[in-house]
Amino acid sequence: MKPKMNWLDYDIEDMVDGDKNCLWHHLKPHKCFETQEQMIIVEGRGLVVKDIRGKEYLDATSGGVWSVMVGYGRDSIAEAVCAQMKKMPYFAGVFGNVPAIKFAQKLLEKLPNHGKVYFSNSGSEANEKAFKLVRQASRINAKRKGKYKIMYRDRDYHGTTIGAMSATGQAQRRQDFGPFVDGFVEFPHCACYRCPYDKTYGKCDIECARNVEDIILKEGPDTIGGMIVEPITAGGGILKPVEEYYPVLQEICKKYDIWLIMDEVVCGFGRTGKFWGHEHFDVDPDIITMAKGLASSYEALSATVVKQKVYEVFLNDPTDPDTRLNYFRDISTYGGCTSPMTAALESTRIIEDENLVENSRIMGEYLFEKLDELKKYDCVGDIRGLGLFAGIEYVNNKESKEPITEEQMATLIGNVISEGVIVGRTISSFHGLNNIMNFAPCLIITKKQVDTIVGAVANAIEKTFK
Ligand SMILES: Cc1ncc(COP(=O)(O)O)c(C=O)c1O
Numbered sequence: 001m002k003p004k005m006n007w008l009d010y011d012i013e014d015m016v017d018g019d020k021n022c023l024w025h026h027l028k029p030h031k032c033f034e035t036q037e038q039m040i041i042v043e044g045r046g047l048v049v050k051d052i053r054g055k056e057y058l059d060a061t062s063g064g065v066w067s068v069m070v071g072y073g074r075d076s077i078a079e080a081v082c083a084q085m086k087k088m089p090y091f092a093g094v095f096g097n098v099p100a101i102k103f104a105q106k107l108l109e110k111l112p113n114h115g116k117v118y119f120s121n122s123g124s125e126a127n128e129k130a131f132k133l134v135r136q137a138s139r140i141n142a143k144r145k146g147k148y149k150i151m152y153r154d155r156d157y158h159g160t161t162i163g164a165m166s167a168t169g170q171a172q173r174r175q176d177f178g179p180f181v182d183g184f185v186e187f188p189h190c191a192c193y194r195c196p197y198d199k200t201y202g203k204c205d206i207e208c209a210r211n212v213e214d215i216i217l218k219e220g221p222d223t224i225g226g227m228i229v230e231p232i233t234a235g236g237g238i239l240k241p242v243e244e245y246y247p248v249l250q251e252i253c254k255k256y257d258i259w260l261i262m263d264e265v266v267c268g269f270g271r272t273g274k275f276w277g278h279e280h281f282d283v284d285p286d287i288i289t290m291a292k293g294l295a296s297s298y299e300a301l302s303a304t305v306v307k308q309k310v311y312e313v314f315l316n317d318p319t320d321p322d323t324r325l326n327y328f329r330d331i332s333t334y335g336g337c338t339s340p341m342t343a344a345l346e347s348t349r350i351i352e353d354e355n356l357v358e359n360s361r362i363m364g365e366y367l368f369e370k371l372d373e374l375k376k377y378d379c380v381g382d383i384r385g386l387g388l389f390a391g392i393e394y395v396n397n398k399e400s401k402e403p404i405t406e407e408q409m410a411t412l413i414g415n416v417i418s419e420g421v422i423v424g425r426t427i428s429s430f431h432g433l434n435n436i437m438n439f440a441p442c443l444i445i446t447k448k449q450v451d452t453i454v455g456a457v458a459n460a461i462e463k464t465f466k
Contacts, residue, residue: 012052012053015040015052016037016040016052019037019038019040020033020034020037020038023038025038027427027428039051040052043072044059044068044071044072044073045071045072045073046071046072046073046442046444047059047060047071047072047441047442047444047445047449048072049072049422055420056420057417057420057421057422058420058421058422058449058452058453058456059422059441059442060421060422060423060424060439060440060441060453061422061423061424061438061439061440061441062293062297062440062441062442063297064422064424065292065424066234066266066271066292066293066389066424066438066440067291067292067293067296067297068293068296068297068298068442069269069270069271069293069296069347069351069356069442069443070296070347070350070351070354070356070442070443070444071442071443071444072442074296074298074346074347074350076346076350077295077296077298077343077346077347077350078298080342080343080345080346081298081299081339081342081343081346083342084099084338084339084342085338085339088338089337089338089339090336090337090338091336091338092331092333092336093119093331093332093335093336094331094336095336097336097338097341098338099338099339099341099342099344099345100119100338100341102341102345103117103341103344103345103348104116104117104119106344106345106348107303107305108305110275110276111276111288111305113284113307114288114305114306114307114308115306115307115308115309115310115311116305116306116308116310116311117303117304117305118303118304118305118306118328118330118335119301119302119303119332119335119340119341120302120303120304120332120334120335121300121301121302121332121334121335121337121340122159122160122291122300122302123158123159123263123265123289123290123291123292123302124158124159124160124161124163124164125159125161125302125332126265126289126290126291126302126303126304127158127159127163127164127167127228127261127263127265127289127304128159128161128163128164129289129304129330129332130226130228130261130287130289130304131150131163131164131167131226131228132328132330133226133259133287133304133306133310133314133328134147134148134150134225134226134259134261135148135183135225136314136328136329137225137310137313137314138225140313140314140316141313141316143257144225144257144313146222146223147222147223147224147225147257147258148183148223148225149183149184149185149219149223149224149225149226150167150183150184150185150224150225150226150227150228150261151184151185151186151187151212151215151216151224151226151227151228151258152167152168152169152184152185152186152187152227152228152229153169153186153187153188153189153190153229153230153233153236154169154170154171154186154187154188154189154196155169155170155189155191155233155236155237155239155430156168156169156170156189156228156229156230156233156236156263157169157170157173157230157233157234157235157236157429158228158230158263162177162180162181163181165177165180166180166181166184167184167228169186169189169236170235170236170429170430171430171431172428172429172430172431172434173428173429185215185219185224187211187212187215188208188211189208189233189236189239190208190209190239190241190242190245191233191237191239192242193381193382193384193393193401194401195208196208197211201242206242206244206245206248208241208245209241209244209245209246209248209249209252210248212227212249212252213252213255216252216256216258221256221258224256224258225258225259226258226259226260226261226287227249227253227258227259227260227261228261228262228263229249229260229261229262229263230262230263230264230265230266230267230277231262231263231264231267231272231276231277231278231280231281232266232267232272232277232385232386232389234265234266234267234389234438235266235426235429236426236429236430237391237393237426237429237430237433237436238384238385238389238390238391238436238438239384240384240385240386241281243281243282245281246278246281246282246283247281247282247283249283250282250283250284259286259287259310260283260285260286260287261285261286261287261288261289262276262277262278262283262285262287262288262289263289264276264277264278264288264289264290265289265290265291265292265302266292266293266389266440267389268288268290268292268293268294269290269292269293269294269296269348269351270293270351270356270357270360270387270388270443271293271360271387271388271389271440271443272360272364272385272386272387272388272389273357273360273361273364273365273386273387273388274357274361274387275357276288277386280386286306286307286309286310287304287305287306287307287310288304288305288306289302289303289304289305290302290303290305291303293347294340294344294347295340295341295343295344295347296343296347296350298343298347299337299339299340299342299343299344300334300340301340301341301343301344314326314327314328351443354444356443356444357443359443359444359445360387360388360443361387363388363443363445363446363447363450364386364387364388364389364390366447366450367388367390367439367450367453367454368383368385368390370450370451370454371383371390371392371439371454373454373458374392374454374457374458374461377458377461377465378398378465379394379395379396379404379461379464379465380392380393380394380395380461381393381394381395381398381401381403385439388439388440388441388443388445389438389439389440390438390439390440391436391437391438391439392436392437392438392457393435393436394408394409394412394435394436394437395435396408403432403433403434403435404435406434408464408465409425409434409435409437411464412437412460412461412464413425413437415459415460415463415464416437416456416457416460418460419455419456419459419460420456421452421453421456421457423437423438423439423453423457424437424438424439424440425437425438426438437457439453441453
């Protein structure tokens with residue numbers, strides 16, 4: 001009999017070679033594989049990760065893309081998943097399973113205005129479901145006939161699939177992937193630091209929200225069924241709208257019967273100091289999509305949560321000759337896996353039992369207090385965000401707001417990493433505007449760890465811009 005495999009065993013040099021020869025890394029210029037050894041992360045505990053050479057880093061990014069909410073090394077998640085896998089790993093989502101039911105109940109407890117939860121496995125997919133809901137509703141429901149178009153903002157990101165990219169602004173990110181899907185309509189963002197209407201907050205009329213109505217009127221209100229926004233734009237540069245923004249947008253959506261879709265993929269699960277990002281604003285979305293922090297990325301899970309009124313659009317009478325379908329004609333194979341919901345249940349239990357949303361709020365305030373100290377540097381143009389979600393926009397001239405170059409940004413990030421801290425950045429999203437460094441540490445962070453992160457950034461700034 002063959003000995004049992006130990007899948008955790010590896011040989012370092014074999015892995016380094018394997019990484020170079022077999023792995024195609026996400027978002028990294030390929031040429032650098034030929035000369036540089038890539039970082040291979042092998043272990044994590046709390047906020048600290050270790051690479052294959054034994055070097056430790058303090059991770060200020062919750063796993064690179066803001067998703068490991070409860071930190072690394074949570075045995076209880078692994079144990080819960082292991083037990084569920086042994087009992088019942090999978091059956092298609094056309095049927096029910098216990099972890100899915102329990103986690104749907106938990107989500108609706110957190111979203112009392114909503115009525116149904118639809119599971120899939122990535123943020124892109126959760127958004128695709130939302131778009132398909134809008135489109136199918138426009139075909140099967142007399143009141144929504146013809147309302148198939150989706151509006152989106154020019155700095156938001158909603159995913160990697162062609163549909164989700166059709167709803168994504170970020171010109172540079174999109175540039176090689178068109179033509180895109182018809183029926184997506186762009187509108188300007190609400191970033192005060194670089195106001196699309198050249199206004200100053202306090203002296204403006206929230207044109208960024210009000211002018212959306214003109215775009216709707218031009219496009220034809222009878223053709224628009226949905227509007228997708230991130231509560232706080234993440235990859236587009238950590239952009240928090242002013243408090244008047246969403247109420248205006250919501251009013252416009254109500255007036256023209258447009259479903260407001262909040263993409264909580266990044267902001268959900270405590271990231272911004274409240275459980276949901278949209279809770280900071282006076283707004284009540286019709287559809288909410290979520291992923292990343294849902295299961296703290298211990299498993300892949302996403303969800304599209306809708307108001308009962310949205311669900312009821314799909315409750316058509318099948319004998320009615322005017323309606324073709326009486327259900328949402330969609331499936332996702334992995335939406336029937338049981339481990340993701342199990343991991344999500346345990347991760348959410350940890351968030352609740354350890355008061356991590358409150359920690360996110362308190363440590364978030366401390367993070368911004370410390371980041372504010374960096375304003376003394378000429379290169380720090382703007383600091384923004386909320387809770388444990390922060391961004392620094394770097395400029396070469398505070399007055400003209402001229403962004404630092406790609407090369408300066410790359411050097412700066414490299415210098416932070418050499419201080420033993422991993423931070424994130426906007427990358428290939430906007431021509432000339434990939435100058436935003438971001439921070440989204442796990443929700444368990446301590447003051448001391450905040451100090452280490454900000455200290456590393458200060459040192460890196462001094463080294464880069466000396
Ligand atoms: C706001 C937002 N929505 C959707 C997505 C897509 O999620 P996924 O990469 O899981 O498909 C992302 C990914 O970064 C995101 O930031």
